[in-house]
Amino acid sequence: MHRGFTGMGLSELLKTAEVPKGSFYHYFRSKEAFGVALLEHHYTGYLQRLVDHFDHGDGNYRDRLLAYYQHTLNQFCQQGIISGCLTVKLSAEVCDLSEDMRAAMDRGASQIIALLGDALEKGRQEGSLAFDGEAMTLSQVLYSLWLGANLQAKLRVAQRRWKAPLPTPNRLLRRLRYNRRFYFISY
Numbered sequence: 001m002h003r004g005f006t007g008m009g010l011s012e013l014l015k016t017a018e019v020p021k022g023s024f025y026h027y028f029r030s031k032e033a034f035g036v037a038l039l040e041h042h043y044t045g046y047l048q049r050l051v052d053h054f055d056h057g058d059g060n061y062r063d064r065l066l067a068y069y070q071h072t073l074n075q076f077c078q079q080g081i082i083s084g085c086l087t088v089k090l091s092a093e094v095c096d097l098s099e100d101m102r103a104a105m106d107r108g109a110s111q112i113i114a115l116l117g118d119a120l121e122k123g124r125q126e127g128s129l130a131f132d133g134e135a136m137t138l139s140q141v142l143y144s145l146w147l148g149a150n151l152q153a154k155l156r157v158a159q160r161r162w163k164a165p166l167p168t169p170n171r172l173l174r175r176l177r178y179n180r181r182f183y184f185i186s187y
Contacts, residue, residue: 004089004090004093005035005090005093005094005101006093006094006097010024010031013031013034032098032100032101033100035090035094035098035100035101035104036098036100036101036104039090039101039104039105039108040104040108042108043104043107043108043111043112046108046112047108047111047112047115050068050112050115051115053067053068054068054115054118054119054122060123060126060128061119061120061122061123061126061128061129062123062128062129063128064119065116065119065120065123065129068116069146072150087105087108087109087147088147088150088151090105091105091147092151109143112143113136113139113140113143114136114139116139116142116143117134117135117136117138117139117140118135120135120138120139121135
């Protein structure tokens with residue numbers, strides 16, 4: 001996926017995967033149908049990892065939310081690339097070309113936002129987070145900031161400058177805490 005979905009032709013994909021064309025068409029009616037299945041598989045695994053992280057991670061929900069964002073930042077600093085996020089990689093490329101793939105990405109992103117919203121609300125209930133408004137609204141803002149930061153990081157040339165937008169959700173979450181005083185952010 002380094003060259004994108006449309007950048008890799010079906011013949012090259014099949015050759016790389018060592019899959020005969022007939023076998024491919026037995027399972028998928030088109031490259032687009034394969035793309036939908038790829039996205040669904042990606043989101044299923046990603047969502048399960050998030051559920052496990054939020055349900056069984058270290059610390060309170062604030063700590064778990066911070067760790068969620070910090071993990072990707074650490075991965076970027078170690079590898080110099082943002083890997084594993086098909087939403088960032090494919091959204092601008094395929095949303096105008098494939099309604100089915102756009103819908104699959106929307107479903108996956110909506111589920112991630114819901115999980116983040118649930119974690120925010122649980123953090124509020126346990127007292128580790130305090131904020132005005134709906135957890136789901138804040139979740140949508142944080143997810144949008146994170147996607148935007150990832151896209152900006154892809155645009156930057158020097159790794160030193162790439163890191164600048166990535167910590168934005170961490171900075172916001174650090175402000176949403178209970179420490180003898182409540183810190184509120186309104187949206």
